[in-house]
Amino acid sequence: MEQKWWKEAVVYQVYWRSFNDTTGNGIGDLQGVIEKLDYIKSLGVDVIWVNPFFESPDKDNGYDISNYYAVMDKAGDMETFERLLEEIHRRDMKLIMDLVVNHTSDQHPWFKESRSSIDNPKRDWYIWKDPKEDGSAPNNWRSYFTPSTWEYDEKTQQYYFHSFAIEQPDLNWENPEVREEIYNMMRFWLDKGIDGFRMDVINLLAKLEGYPDVEEPETINYLGNNPGIHNYLKEMYKEVLQHYDVFTVGEIPFVTPEDGLLYVGEDRQELNTLFHFEVCDDMVQMDLPRFKEIQKRWYEGMFGRGTNSQFLNNHDHTRLVTRFGNDNEYREESAKLLGTLIHTLPGIPYVFQGEEIGMTGVDFPTIEDYQDIAMLNKYNEEVEKGRDEAEVLEELKLLSRDNSRTPMQWNDRENAGFTTGNPWIKLNPNYSDINVQQALDDKNSIFYYYQDLISFRKKYKVLTYGDYQPILEDHPAIYSYFREYENEKLLVVANMSDEENVFDYSVDTSSAEFLLHNYANENDLSYSKLNPHEVRVYLWT
The missing domain is CATH 3.20.20.80 (Glycosidases)
Structure with a gap:
C-alpha cells in the first residue's frame, strides 16, 4: 500500500x-x-x-x-x-x-444570463427542458429538498433542473x-x-x-x-x-x-x-x-x-x-x-x-426554532398533506441538520462565548x-x-495502514476487532450498550500495552466484564 x-x-x-x-x-x-x-x-x-x-x-x-x-x-x-x-x-x-x-445559486450571474432567454449563450450552462404535453414537469424525479427536481420559468416557458432547493439550479456538466x-x-x-x-x-x-x-x-x-x-x-x-x-x-x-x-x-x-x-x-x-x-x-x-x-x-x-x-x-x-x-x-x-x-x-420545541431548509421544506410538504404539525415536527427532529449547526460551546458565559450579539441560531x-x-x-x-487518540494515530502506523480482523461478529452488543501492520497489533473491545456485557473471547493481553480506556476509574483490565459503553484498546509491538 x-x-x-x-x-x-x-x-x-x-x-x-x-x-x-x-x-x-x-x-x-x-x-x-x-x-x-x-x-x-x-x-x-x-x-x-x-x-x-x-x-x-x-x-x-x-x-x-x-x-x-x-x-x-x-x-x-x-x-x-x-x-x-x-x-x-x-x-x-x-x-x-x-x-x-x-x-450554483439562482443569483449567480451565469444563471441570470441562462434564464434571460432561450437563445442566450449561457442557456446551455444549466439544464433546461420543455414541459410534457400536458404542461407538467419533464419527469417525476424528486430532489433532496423538494417534491420535484424541476422548476417552471414563466418567462421562457421551460423548466430548469435542481437536485436541491429551487434556488440551487444544477450546472450542465455536458457543456x-x-x-x-x-x-x-x-x-x-x-x-x-x-x-x-x-x-x-x-x-x-x-x-x-x-x-x-x-x-x-x-x-x-x-x-x-x-x-x-x-x-x-x-x-x-x-x-x-x-x-x-x-x-x-x-x-x-x-x-x-x-x-x-x-x-x-x-x-x-x-x-x-x-x-x-x-x-x-x-x-x-x-x-x-x-x-x-x-x-x-x-x-x-x-x-x-x-x-x-x-x-x-x-x-x-x-x-x-x-x-x-x-x-x-x-x-x-x-x-x-x-x-x-x-x-x-x-x-x-x-x-x-x-x-x-x-x-x-438539540430538541427545539417549535418549527420556528429550526432553520435547516431541508427540514423546513419537508415539514411544510408533510403538513400540506393534512398531517398533524406536532407529529411531523417530532418525526423530523432527530435528523434535522440543525442538530449539528448550533454554535460552538466555548464556556458557560452568555451565548457560550460564541458571540456578544444575538446568535444566528439558538444555542x-x-x-x-x-x-x-x-x-x-x-x-x-x-x-x-x-487528543490521545490522535497522538496514537500519529505514533502507530497500524492505525493508518493495518488490516482489519473483526471478532465476535454475531454479538449483539460488543464490537471488537484486531488490526495488524508489520510488528504492531491492536485490539479494540467496545460494549455498545447501556448494559454490562462479557467479552467472551480467548486472548492473552498480559504482554500487551494498555493503550486507551474510557472509564476514569480503571477496573481490572484483564477482567472480561465490560461496563456500559466501555471501550478498551490494547497494543502489542
Missing part, C-alpha cells in the same frame, strides 16, 4: 458560521477561526476543512454560491481568508475547502465551457495555496441519460453515480488535480464499495478518498449488526486499493453521541467509545467541531455544562481522550 501524507491525516471540520463570532453580529466568521487555531492545533489534527464561505444569498448556508471568486461578507473578505490560510500553514496544518460545483470555467476556478484557489477540496455531492454531476421517469422517485438514488461521471473526474484530474500535491475527498452518496473504488482506486486517477453514507444516511440510530457488516464490506472492498473515511457526524448529520450513543447517563463514555471507533477503524478520521467535547443534538441550552473550558479543566474529559 502506497504511503501518503493525507492517508495519515486527521481532519477537523469547521462550520465557520457556528464556530466563533468576532464582530458581534451573531454569525461566526473566518477571523473567528483564526483566533481559535491554537485550540484546533492542540488537538493534534493535521487538516482543517472549512465549509463554504463564498459569496452567496445563503439560502442553504453557503452551498448556493453566487460568486466563486469572492468571500461572503458574513465570513469576512479575501484578505482574511489569505491570513487564515497563512496562519494554518504556519502551524504546520493544511486547509481544504468545499468545492460546490454540481449547482465543455462549464467544465473549463470550473477548472479555472479550482486553479485560482489552488494557486493561492490551499491543500485540497472536499467535493460536495461530486457524483451527481452526470445525469441519467434521457431523463426518464423512474419507478420509485422517492429513492432519489438515480440522481447520482450515473454513466459519464468518471469521464468528468478523470478530466478534472488531468486538467487540474495532477498538477498539485493535494488531498481530495468526494462526498459520494448511493455507492457500494465496488462503486467507491472506481472513484478512489489508486490506479484510477480521479479522487484520493470518499465519504460514503451507508451509516449516516441509512442508519437512523445505531444498528450494531448492520454497522459491523458495513465496516467489513467496505474494508474488504477497499483495503490496499483505495482509501475510505470514518465519520459519524458532520454539518449535515446529527451529533454522534445523540444519534448513535447515549447522550444522557453515558454521554462521556459513549462519546469516547464512538470516537475510538472513528480513529481505529480503517479510513481517515474526521472530527466535527464540538465532537471533541461531546456536544449533543443548545446545555452549554453551561458542556463547553470547551470545562473540558480543558478536566483531565479525564472527552477532549483529552481525543
Whole structure:
C-alpha cells in the first residue's frame, strides 16, 4: 500500500458560521477561526476543512454560491481568508475547502444570463427542458429538498433542473465551457495555496441519460453515480488535480464499495478518498449488526486499493453521541467509545467541531426554532398533506441538520462565548455544562481522550495502514476487532450498550500495552466484564 501524507491525516471540520463570532453580529466568521487555531492545533489534527464561505444569498448556508471568486461578507473578505490560510500553514496544518460545483445559486450571474432567454449563450450552462404535453414537469424525479427536481420559468416557458432547493439550479456538466470555467476556478484557489477540496455531492454531476421517469422517485438514488461521471473526474484530474500535491475527498452518496473504488482506486486517477453514507444516511440510530457488516464490506472492498473515511457526524448529520450513543447517563463514555471507533477503524478520521467535547443534538420545541431548509421544506410538504404539525415536527427532529449547526460551546458565559450579539441560531441550552473550558479543566474529559487518540494515530502506523480482523461478529452488543501492520497489533473491545456485557473471547493481553480506556476509574483490565459503553484498546509491538 502506497504511503501518503493525507492517508495519515486527521481532519477537523469547521462550520465557520457556528464556530466563533468576532464582530458581534451573531454569525461566526473566518477571523473567528483564526483566533481559535491554537485550540484546533492542540488537538493534534493535521487538516482543517472549512465549509463554504463564498459569496452567496445563503439560502442553504453557503452551498448556493453566487460568486466563486469572492468571500461572503458574513465570513469576512479575501484578505482574511489569505491570513487564515497563512496562519494554518504556519502551524504546520493544511486547509481544504468545499468545492460546490454540481449547482450554483439562482443569483449567480451565469444563471441570470441562462434564464434571460432561450437563445442566450449561457442557456446551455444549466439544464433546461420543455414541459410534457400536458404542461407538467419533464419527469417525476424528486430532489433532496423538494417534491420535484424541476422548476417552471414563466418567462421562457421551460423548466430548469435542481437536485436541491429551487434556488440551487444544477450546472450542465455536458457543456465543455462549464467544465473549463470550473477548472479555472479550482486553479485560482489552488494557486493561492490551499491543500485540497472536499467535493460536495461530486457524483451527481452526470445525469441519467434521457431523463426518464423512474419507478420509485422517492429513492432519489438515480440522481447520482450515473454513466459519464468518471469521464468528468478523470478530466478534472488531468486538467487540474495532477498538477498539485493535494488531498481530495468526494462526498459520494448511493455507492457500494465496488462503486467507491472506481472513484478512489489508486490506479484510477480521479479522487484520493470518499465519504460514503451507508451509516449516516441509512442508519437512523445505531444498528450494531448492520454497522459491523458495513465496516467489513467496505474494508474488504477497499483495503490496499483505495482509501475510505470514518465519520459519524458532520454539518449535515446529527451529533454522534445523540444519534448513535447515549447522550444522557453515558454521554462521556459513549462519546469516547464512538470516537475510538472513528480513529481505529480503517479510513481517515474526521472530527466535527464540538465532537471533541461531546456536544449533543438539540430538541427545539417549535418549527420556528429550526432553520435547516431541508427540514423546513419537508415539514411544510408533510403538513400540506393534512398531517398533524406536532407529529411531523417530532418525526423530523432527530435528523434535522440543525442538530449539528448550533454554535460552538466555548464556556458557560452568555451565548457560550460564541458571540456578544444575538446568535444566528439558538444555542443548545446545555452549554453551561458542556463547553470547551470545562473540558480543558478536566483531565479525564472527552477532549483529552481525543487528543490521545490522535497522538496514537500519529505514533502507530497500524492505525493508518493495518488490516482489519473483526471478532465476535454475531454479538449483539460488543464490537471488537484486531488490526495488524508489520510488528504492531491492536485490539479494540467496545460494549455498545447501556448494559454490562462479557467479552467472551480467548486472548492473552498480559504482554500487551494498555493503550486507551474510557472509564476514569480503571477496573481490572484483564477482567472480561465490560461496563456500559466501555471501550478498551490494547497494543502489542
